[in-house]
Amino acid sequence: MSDLEPRGPQAAATAAPTVLGGRGLVGAQPVRELLAPRETALGGSTVVRRLLPNLGRRMVGAWCFVDHYGPDDIADEPGMQVPPHPHIGLQTVSWLHQGEVLHRDSLGSLQAVRPRELGLMTSGRAISHSEESPRPHARYLHGAQLWVALPDAHRHTAPTFEHHPDLPHVTAAGLDARLILGELDGTRSPGTTYSPLMGADLTLTEGSDVRLPLERDFEYAVLTMDGLTEVDGVRLAPGSMLYLGSGRTELPLRALADGSLLLLGGEPFEERIVMWWNFIGRTDEEIRQAREAWMEGSTFGEVHGYDGTRLAAPELPALPLKARGRVR
Numbered sequence: 631m632s633d634l635e636p637r638g639p640q641a642a643a644t645a646a647p648t649v650l651g652g653r654g655l656v657g658a659q660p661v662r663e664l665l666a667p668r669e670t671a672l673g674g675s676t677v678v679r680r681l682l683p684n685l686g687r688r689m690v691g692a693w694c695f696v697d698h699y700g701p702d703d704i705a706d707e708p709g710m711q712v713p714p715h716p717h718i719g720l721q722t723v724s725w726l727h728q729g730e731v732l733h734r735d736s737l738g739s740l741q742a743v744r745p746r747e748l749g750l751m752t753s754g755r756a757i758s759h760s761e762e763s764p765r766p767h768a769r770y771l772h773g774a775q776l777w778v779a780l781p782d783a784h785r786h787t788a789p790t791f792e793h794h795p796d797l798p799h800v801t802a803a804g805l806d807a808r809l810i811l812g813e814l815d816g817t818r819s820p821g822t823t824y825s826p827l828m829g830a831d832l833t834l835t836e837g838s839d840v841r842l843p844l845e846r847d848f849e850y851a852v853l854t855m856d857g858l859t860e861v862d863g864v865r866l867a868p869g870s871m872l873y874l875g876s877g878r879t880e881l882p883l884r885a886l887a888d889g890s891l892l893l894l895g896g897e898p899f900e901e902r903i904v905m906w907w908n909f910i911g912r913t914d915e916e917i918r919q920a921r922e923a924w925m926e927g928s929t930f931g932e933v934h935g936y937d938g939t940r941l942a943a944p945e946l947p948a949l950p951l952k953a954r955g956r957v958r
């Protein structure tokens with residue numbers, strides 16, 4: 631039997647979230663912290679709202695980067711155009727609700743990623759890739775770009791790209807949960823993971839009132855993609871991210887309108903990391919070496935077929951980069 635049963639008619643009181651908290655310890659307890667987005671221009675016509683890393687809150691499990699974009703009308707725009715660029719030490723998840731992104735990488739992959747399909751790239755020790763809206767493309771583009779930090783034991787692994795078009799679902803009254811990574815209620819994504827974590831795309835119909843089973847040892851956050859929902863009593867509009875802390879065995883969700891959420895969770899990531907540009911390492915020296923290798927054209931291979939020049943790395947700061955933990 632599933633834990634995903636309707637909660638019944640009782641109304642949850644609306645709870646007030648903490649705004650931009652997270653400067654303290656994570657603590658093994660449930661919290662409700664609203665993370666404010668920061669707008670950043672990406673390639674092409676795409677402006678993203680960056681939710682992780684955020685002021686005071688850098689990670690949720692091994693999830694270390696969350697950008698939300700759209701829905702954008704790109705009928706007369708180039709859409710997303712991110713030229714070839716390198717990565718080390720992480721996995722990227724391209725997750726769409728509308729539109730299509732064409733992925734190319736230095737392994738020779740050429741893959742269209744469509745709504746609710748998993749495009750999972752494991753950079754391991756070195757990879758380069760590009761992402762673009764195909765031409766012609768659908769009118770609307772809406773999605774999220776997510777990164778997962780690789781633990782030290784796996785970050786030098788060989789690069790791979792996986793495409794999983796048919797992800798498993800968990801369903802309950804008013805809920806359809808698609809597993810992006812990891813497991814929910816006994817159903818598991820085929821995507822390769824390297825630390826205990828999960829990600830799910832939750833579609834809720836108006837009026838649904840459910841409790842999702844959670845792992846007590848995981849910390850969690852939700853990102854609202856569409857609609858109006860109450861997560862543990864906090865009302866969330868699209869583009870909002872609510873950090874939930876840990877120590878929870880279930881999560882109350884109510885849909886005030888049809889909508890969808892991304893649920894991200896994982897064991898708190900205890901390693902200190904250096905995150906700069908598209909690199910995740912452990913030391914300043916490692917990041918400087920990766921930048922130099924990219925700029926001189928070694929190590930990261932070639933991306934073929936992208937119509938444009940590859941990205942140049944920005945200048946490094948004069949002071950050494952410092953390894954940081956999951957909270958500032």
Ligand code: MN
Pocket residue numbers: 715717722759908
């Ligand atoms: Mn990338």
